[in-house]
Amino acid sequence: MVDLDSEAAAGTVQDRALQQLYTDFDTAGLKPLWTVRDGLMPVAPTPRAVPHVWPWDRLLPLAARAGDLVPVGRGGERRAIALANPGLPGDPFATATLWAAVQYLGPREVAPAHRHSQNAFRFVLDGEGVWTVVDGDPVAMRRGDLLLTPGWAWHEHHNTADTAMVWLDGLDIPLNAQLDAGFFEFGPDQLTDTSTPAASRGERLWAHPGLRPLSAEADTVHSPLPAYRWTHTDAALTAQLELADEGHPALVEPGHAAVRFVNPTTGRDALATLRLEMHRLAAGAATATRREVGSSVWQVFSGQATVLLDGREHQVGTGDLLAVPSWCPVSLRSPDGADLFRFSDAPSYQALHLDRHQVGDPA
8 A cells, every 4th residue: 555645755855855956056056957958958049139120210310319419529439329129128239249330420520549359340321421540541431331440440430521420330249248358448539540532541452353462462350451332332233133134143042132241361251250241132022031040230221121020021211220130030022122231240150160041931
């Protein structure tokens, strides 16, 4: 005959011993894998960041108000308004690894020199009149241009125009923060170079397709070319679509042209931790559904598109920004055509051999 009281007593003793074990784990600063495995090793990525869209017609007026009320100077250093993902409350991050911000520089304003370990770029939606001085090299900023500021490069900005200018900043700030790798240093309070050359020294040396100066034979981690001009980007995208119309296989998929900005010394990404791309959808084009490990931020440069993010449709137009978290399905279509700038953390994931992608509707 089974002694139920003895079994219950044994169970109680076992439960108490187990509870004491967990208490002792906590006291010793330990966590047993069997209680946390689902969070540590999910069957697929479970990012805290969520798909999100920031409309340009809301961002730009807020940036202009900040221009009226917030001075540029030491301390904050830049009048940059960061995209804060709703899934990352309290953090000024677009995704867990990417920072995106709208930077506003008023007429004749100067943003003083500093440098930091984080890699950065500027992408200009519209306007001109600002020069960014990177390691002493003045680089003009104009519509559609991509400007690089590699980590630990001195940089300052000055607006020579009587109108304000606004652009997109992208950095790997969250990645640096997670790795405890961030450094920052102030530069001189006064501008180190106020000149406004049509072409920077870096462009004069490196912006010649297929030609590498023999005076610079060593490969570089980041691209030595400080600016990728819209004239060249536009021509490359146009040529891809024209060649496709002529029957040549020049496109990512039907109606979808795309380029990646690369380091001319290696052919790898222009910045070691950030992938930078421009995409063009022809009228009526639609992309396949894609998802990848790692996250991205898109900005519509021109035109209108419908973006499907994790099953939810968003109508986006010029200037709008959207965050695509890790493993989030994304597809685009455009009835009349659109150009979109995209940056992602793909180089970091590839370097760690953690990259994975899927094309087609999720199973």
